[in-house]
Amino acid sequence: MNGRVIADRYELSTVIGQGGMGQVWTAYDGRLDRRVAVKLLRPDRMAAATGADEIRRRFVRECRVTAQVTHPGLVTVHDAGKDGDDLYLVMQYVEGADLADHLAEHEPYPWQWAVSVAAQLCAVLAAVHAVPIVHRDLKPRNVMVTPEGTVVVLDLGVASVIDTDTTRLTHTGSPIGSPAYMAPEQAMGGAVGPYTDLYALGVLMHELLSGTVPFAGSTALGVLHRHLYEPPLPVRGLRPEIPEPLEALVLRLLAKDPQHRPADAQEVYEALTPMLPARGAAGGPLDPTRPFLRPFAPWPDRAAAPPPARPPATPRLDVAAAVDEVKRLLGEGGVTQAVDILGGILPAAAAEHGEHSPVVRILRKQYATTLMDDGQYRRALPELRRLADDRTAEAGPGDPQTLQFRYDAAQCLEQLGEPAEALAEYRALLPYHESGPDPARAFDVRRRIAGLLLAVGDHTAAGRQYQALLYDAERAYGPYHPLAADVRRQLERQRQFHNP
Structure with missing residues (x-):
């Protein structure tokens, strides 16, 4: 156990995620006796040009706004603030696997699963965009698939806190953000909006269907260049069994010009609806089609065995x-x-x-x-x-x-x-x-x-x-x-x- 207590309330336990800007910990809320996730951000490691004070101000504002969004597919924000040199964000602890791991475990991903994931994400994006909030960093690592099959989106608002100028390169040569999922307008430092998240959704869907992102490269700049100038490879060229309407929708989402993309997440959802799996389709553990096949239904085999043990809270024997x-x-x-x-x-x-x-x-x-x-x-x-x-x-x-x-x-x-x-x-x-x-x-x-x-x-x-x-x-x-x-x-x- 780490032993550090944030805000005299949240005791850090185990690191479950780490990046250049901070860490994500499992933690215990001592006041309400519950498990939570705590994201720690270091302003001094972020955009130096923006200034630590501005980042803190933006952080508080974004947390306040995102906490107002209530949706079952969006991680719940419990608390936020400053502790020493760190900014902290306290969130609901979500059981399950992130979408990147889920894809790796089930490759090739059934196209019905991809449709189900995308439809759930559209429901979340529709709620988020109505605020309006733009996620800015939608990617498989920021999406969890729970044991019930529901999809939960993480890190809403965090990308906008780190830096609005997502094309600026750090001293390591890496852009702030995730180049593989970055819309052309975002890569160019232009205005972002709901259409930016729709492009990232298109990248994510392409990855689920084909097993790889549409634009890859050895450097961040090379990836961004391909987003700007190269057309994506149609997914049916790799998997002919994918329905033509699904391929067409992915290509629309990946349009370079935001005006050529679907109008909003609701339109994407409506396009996906006819392709959602029918009742009786085969499922499995962590099946993301389940919310559409049997909404809110209990797992028939979940009562037969105890749930998986939680990770040990202490690694040492004393x-x-x-x-x-x-x-x-x-x-x-x-x-x-x-x-x-x-x-x-x-x-x-x-x-x-x-x-x-x-x-x-x-x-x-x-x-x-x-x-x-x-x-x-x-x-x-x-x-x-x-x-x-x-x-x-x-x-x-x-x-x-x-x-x-x-x-x-x-x-x-x-x-x-x-x-x-x-x-x-x-x-x-x-x-x-x-x-x-x-x-x-x-x-x-x-x-x-x-x-x-x-x-x-x-x-x-x-x-x-x-x-x-x-x-x-x-x-x-x-x-x-x-x-x-x-x-x-x-x-x-x-x-x-x-x-x-």
Whole structure:
């Protein structure tokens, strides 16, 4: 972990992006206990002619404007300001793969996917251009494909903060901006507008369809020259299966003259609509066609397995320090960060001390408890089952700690919407609790069983369970105890439903 705290609130964790102008970090928002992304920009590394003070002023203005744009395909801006010599921008942390990596993993990119990505980008650009804001640096590295298949655009407004004169070369000979995606008018230092982003969209679509940008070269100036003077290669020359209307649209977007491009992002979207994939088309993990095939639908296989583990929050093995840090974080309400630290230290601790060592057992128990506190029941469940199995082998099925692990696992199943599995687990636990020293836990398990019987549709069995529970609760605690009163209300509610 970096340990640096920005604005007394955002603790930097891991670098996830780096360039000549700054870095992007994963970080923790200590005030709201959430994961965020923090972009740090160094004004002294930007346009010297513009001046650091002007860059700071422009940065604040652009952040204020871009934060007003709300769209599901646009990364949310949470905060911005100055910290020491750095300007910082705090954004929503987006899970998934950036479009450049996504393309590399699925090359050749299905043309239907390219259409789906472009259509989603048009929806974002239409919202952004209505403000109006011009992105200026639309490229695959600034686009994320989330596990749900939605496309999220990053770095809105950042290019305009760095420098409005995108053709000016730095001392390294590289232009400010991304030459491969730069519109001719932008390369020439002319006025930019929504049409500039449409050109970048055309470059991006050409890359998705052909596997390469239309204009490449060994130097930035060479690339810019080709943007200005060379016609792009039609994509059907490389992939004949691409529909002619799609090739024609890409060529229109890549027109040298902005007036020859589509009028706006809405027009591009309408041109793409007939080419969007039909329902029933083949999909796959991180499939960008999914939002059009099944809008907002849950993944059918997403509930079958826990989500991928988050990257470890600490690269070094210091179990004692990690435990102390977790205790501090939990005391301050930092559950999310505590989860990451525990998840990061567990594999290393198991490798060093052994999977069944006391230190690993303690860490795994804390990890499972913290995951439950964080509402991450799917990740907590396998940890609890592992703990229960180990404890059963060591101390037997009736051991209080074994029963607690299994009880917590049953709670996870309840929260995950698995009533039949949770019911089976509670029923297996009940005999141990009924013969144990804690009658309150036995009553609690019985009430949960009754509720789950209702959830699986066995109302008759649930009624019998509640009736028996009411009788035993009144005998043990009296008729006015909260448990008895609650069960009585539940039975009355059932009677009202069955006898209206």
